[in-house]
Amino acid sequence: MQLEQMYQEIILDHYRSPHGAGLRDPFDAESFQINPTCGDEITLRVRLDGGRVAEISHETLGCSISQASASVLTDLVVGRSVEDSLRVLTAFQEMAQGRGQVEPDEEVLGDGVAFAGVARYPARVKCALLGWMAFKDAVVRVGGTDRGAAEQNGTAATSDGKDAT
Amino acid sequence: MTAVEAPASRNGTAALDVAAVRADFAILSRTVRDGKPLVYLDSGATSQRPRQVLDAERAFLEQHNAAVHRGAHQLAEEATDAYESARARIATFVGADPASLVFTKNATEGINLVAYAMSNAATAGPEAARFTLGPGDEVVVTELEHHANLVPWQELCRRTGATLRWFSVGADGRLDLDSDPITERTKVVAFAHQSNVLGTVLPVAELVRRARAVGALTVLDACQSVPNRPVSFTALDVDFAAFSGHKMLGPSGVGVLYGRSDLLAAMPPFLTGGSMIEMVRMEGSTYAPPPQRFEAGVPMTSQAVGLGAAVDYLSGIGMDVVEAHEAALTGRALDALGEVPGVRVVGPTDLADRGGVVAFVVDGVHAHDVGQVLDDRGVAVRVGHHCAWPLHRRFGVAATVRASVHVYNTPAEIDALVDGVRAAQKFFGVG
Numbered sequence: 001m002q003l004e005q006m007y008q009e010i011i012l013d014h015y016r017s018p019h020g021a022g023l024r025d026p027f028d029a030e031s032f033q034i035n036p037t038c039g040d041e042i043t044l045r046v047r048l049d050g051g052r053v054a055e056i057s058h059e060t061l062g063c064s065i066s067q068a069s070a071s072v073l074t075d076l077v078v079g080r081s082v083e084d085s086l087r088v089l090t091a092f093q094e095m096a097q098g099r100g101q102v103e104p105d106e107e108v109l110g111d112g113v114a115f116a117g118v119a120r121y122p123a124r125v126k127c128a129l130l131g132w133m134a135f136k137d138a139v140v141r142v143g144g145t146d147r148g149a150a151e152q153n154g155t156a157a158t159s160d161g162k163d164a165t
Numbered sequence: 166m167t168a169v170e171a172p173a174s175r176n177g178t179a180a181l182d183v184a185a186v187r188a189d190f191a192i193l194s195r196t197v198r199d200g201k202p203l204v205y206l207d208s209g210a211t212s213q214r215p216r217q218v219l220d221a222e223r224a225f226l227e228q229h230n231a232a233v234h235r236g237a238h239q240l241a242e243e244a245t246d247a248y249e250s251a252r253a254r255i256a257t258f259v260g261a262d263p264a265s266l267v268f269t270k271n272a273t274e275g276i277n278l279v280a281y282a283m284s285n286a287a288t289a290g291p292e293a294a295r296f297t298l299g300p301g302d303e304v305v306v307t308e309l310e311h312h313a314n315l316v317p318w319q320e321l322c323r324r325t326g327a328t329l330r331w332f333s334v335g336a337d338g339r340l341d342l343d344s345d346p347i348t349e350r351t352k353v354v355a356f357a358h359q360s361n362v363l364g365t366v367l368p369v370a371e372l373v374r375r376a377r378a379v380g381a382l383t384v385l386d387a388c389q390s391v392p393n394r395p396v397s398f399t400a401l402d403v404d405f406a407a408f409s410g411h412k413m414l415g416p417s418g419v420g421v422l423y424g425r426s427d428l429l430a431a432m433p434p435f436l437t438g439g440s441m442i443e444m445v446r447m448e449g450s451t452y453a454p455p456p457q458r459f460e461a462g463v464p465m466t467s468q469a470v471g472l473g474a475a476v477d478y479l480s481g482i483g484m485d486v487v488e489a490h491e492a493a494l495t496g497r498a499l500d501a502l503g504e505v506p507g508v509r510v511v512g513p514t515d516l517a518d519r520g521g522v523v524a525f526v527v528d529g530v531h532a533h534d535v536g537q538v539l540d541d542r543g544v545a546v547r548v549g550h551h552c553a554w555p556l557h558r559r560f561g562v563a564a565t566v567r568a569s570v571h572v573y574n575t576p577a578e579i580d581a582l583v584d585g586v587r588a589a590q591k592f593f594g595v596g
Contacts, residue, residue, distance in 0.1 A: 002198060003541040003592070007534075012593075038533060038549035039563045061563050063533035064593070127533060 006121060007064065010114040015064040020074030024057040029142035031134040035126050040066055044134035048142055053077045053085050056135065063127050065118055070131030072111045082139055088112075089132050095119060096128045180486045186573050189215035189478075193573060201543030204578045209361055209389065209522045209569030210547050211411045214475070218415060221474035222467040232463045234440055248466050251473030252456075255421060258476040259387075259406075260397025265429060267422040267459040268469055272388045273313040275407030275422030276355070278459060279384055280317040281435040283353070284324050289433035296382075296432055300326035303350045305381070307332040307340060307367070308559055309360045312552040314386040318355055327352070334559055338363040338512035342371065351381040358390035358406075362553045362567060363512030364495070364522045366390070369401050382428070388412055392479075392571070393520055394488040398423045410468065414571070415475030419468035422459070429455035436461040479572075487572045491521035494570045494579055498523045501583040507595060508586060511560050522569040524551070527586060529595035532564035538589035539566075544581055 027045035034041050040062035047055040056074045060067045073092075077085035092112050095104040100120040104113040118128045187193050190213045197203050205213060225247055231240035233248045249263070256263040269275040286296035298304070304318045308331050322329045330346035338360070347354060354376035359366045369385065376383045385406040390396050392413030398406050405424050411417040424432070434441055434452055438461040443451040452458045479487060496516050502508050507528040513519045527535050536548035547567040550557045557563065568582050590596025 003538060006537065007592070016594075039554055039557060040533075041563065063531035063564075065533070121537070124533070124537070 005117040006124070008114040008117060010111050011064065011068040014068035014071035014111070018060070018067050018071035018074075020056045020058050020071060020078075021060070021067075022057060023059050024055065027055070027057070029138040031137040031141065033130055033134040033137065035062070035066075035130055037123075037126065038063075040127065040130060042066065042070060042130050042134050044070070044131060044138055046135065046138040046142060048082065048139075052079065052081050053139075058131060058134070060131065062130060065115075065124055065127040066130045069115060069128045070134075072115070073131045073135055076110055076112060077135065086136070086139070089136055092132055093129060096125050181482065181490050181572070183490070183573065183575055186215075186482070187575075189217065190573055191216065197543050197545075198541055201541075204542075204544040204581045206568040206570060206574065206578060206582055207545045207547050208392075208412070208571035208574075209551075209567065211417065212392065212414050212571050213573065214414055214416065214471075215478055217478050218471045218474045222416065222471040225467050225470040230467070233466055234457070235463075244466060247470050247473075248464070251469045254473045255476050258480060259391060259408075259421075259423065260399045261423050262426060264456060265398075265423055265426050267424065267429070267456040268464055269407070269420045269422050269459075270418060270465070271411070271420035272386065272407040272409040273317075273420075275420055276314055276384065276386065277317045278422055278435040279405050279407075279424075279432075280321040282432045283321060285433040285435065287325070292431050293433045298322075298325040298327040298352055301350060302327040302352045303330050303346070303348065304328070304353045304355065305330050305332070305346055305351050305376075306354075307356050308334045309340070309363060309365065309553065309556045310355070310357055311361050311386060311388070312554070313388075314355055314357060314384070315555070318353070332356075334363075334556065338365050339518075340365070340367055342368070345375065347375050347379060347381065349379050351376070351379050353384060354381050355384035355386070357386040357388075358396070358401075359393075359520045359522075360512070360553070360556070361389050361522060362524045362551050362556055362565065364519045364524075365513055366518040366520060368518075369403065373402050389520060389522065393484075393491055395484040404428055410472040410475065413472075413475055414478060415472035416468040419465050419472050421472075424455070426455070429459070434458050434461070438462050440464075482572060490572055491570050491574075492516055494574055494576065495519065495521045495523060497576055497579045498568060498570075498582065501579065502586065505583065505586060505590075507590060511562065511565050521571070522567055524565040524567040525586075526562055526565055527590060527595070530589055530593045532566045534593060535566045535586065535589045538592055539582070539585040542581070542585045542588065544578075544585045546582070 027047045030045045032043050042060045044058040058070050060070050076088050091108045095102045096119050098119050104116050106113050115128050118124050192213050195203055229243040229247055231244040233245045252266055253263045256266050283296045286293035306318055333341045333344040335341045373383050383403045385403040387406045387408040391408040407422050410419040441458050441461040443453050499514055509526050511524045532548040539546055549564050
């Protein structure tokens, strides 16, 4: 049955008890992202410590896929260097946008491979990427990397209104 | 609206043979998602098209295609006749004079046409004075508008310095008439005939009365009414109205703007270029009378012909029959969803002044996830904010599931929807 391919047990587990849920202080940068097609929202905070991701916290108003994805993101990047975490992000994004044609690497993506089924449903790819785009944006904002060219609007540490892909 | 409680059987009502109607729509017999019969409950987004509409487009293209309102050859004459004949039949369908109908790309373009014409009025001379807006003037909308009847007015206000005000919506999904922001400063009152989310039919006569009392123009978004019930713009007495072809069994890429003749005659153009001129010199130009003034460039032709065929098809069934059939299906959906614990309908739960769209939330399951389970069972619905984001905020929800019906839907399809909702609850462990 197609439904179980998409909603794998790992995804449902993360959805029922998401890791990193609830905004926490202190943090170095915060990103607010929305999915304009459905109105789903995430606010995600990042705290870095010596080039490593020390903590992720988020508040997600969204479907099971977006909530589970933010939870898996938390598991995958906390403790990693920023560069390393962005490599995981790239791998996740390639899988999610791969229309089911990209074979995910479990070594890199861990529980993230469960989202391979979501890639077969183009309408849901943005749901899976919402938290990851918030993470990318927050990391750029904190200046922890020279990658990416997200527009900085001076002093504001929160972005909003940007598409998730 | 007269909510006719028609006896619902597997084949619809006594007046309507749904099986015969369905036979005209090839797409309704296909399967989706590994062999599941398609249950199409998304006509509020776009409707399906009967064979008669597709045949009309093909016959036009195979026999009569040419650029309309140009050329003296036989095909150009025939194409122009087909295009204008479609305009005349559509005009009859909505109780209007043919010269008061402008073909547009869709309803969104029709509403933008009015909004941009009002911007252009500032420099269009004394004849257009009644369309000008500036600081101190106000535009009134409602909280339940589709973005297509909200964002163009926000933008008009931004360009002109006018201020946007709005009616609010009550918890029952009805317009709160006590929140009336209409004053002597109001120049435009723009509102939906029927909410594309709540299904609520707005009190057009009362809103027109209040607008006219202060000399404001009225603009009606008729996208969700013209396809589903008898509508006469003359009887409604609105100044402007817009609707789209693709929601009324017709083609996409064609819509209609209705404007009162005296207003269209005085209104400056939005898009300019070929076809819409009276005389052109290097120093400047004068413009054709309406509706040509508002149809710059070679227009969509086979689509207009297809829309003409769509109104013939709907008229053949009878819009009162369409309305009664949709009311029966809506009643069935409201009753059945009302019996499912944890399901909350967003919008009126009775059939009075209510059309055939039913939006709802399922406690503990996001609308996307409900939609995914329904899709897995072949049931096509809309999920999200349905281009009415402020309205969803008003009800404190990010997204809803929306089922919408048309003349080809059956009671069994409503039952499939409700079964699917129960299945979603079970799948996510909340049922």
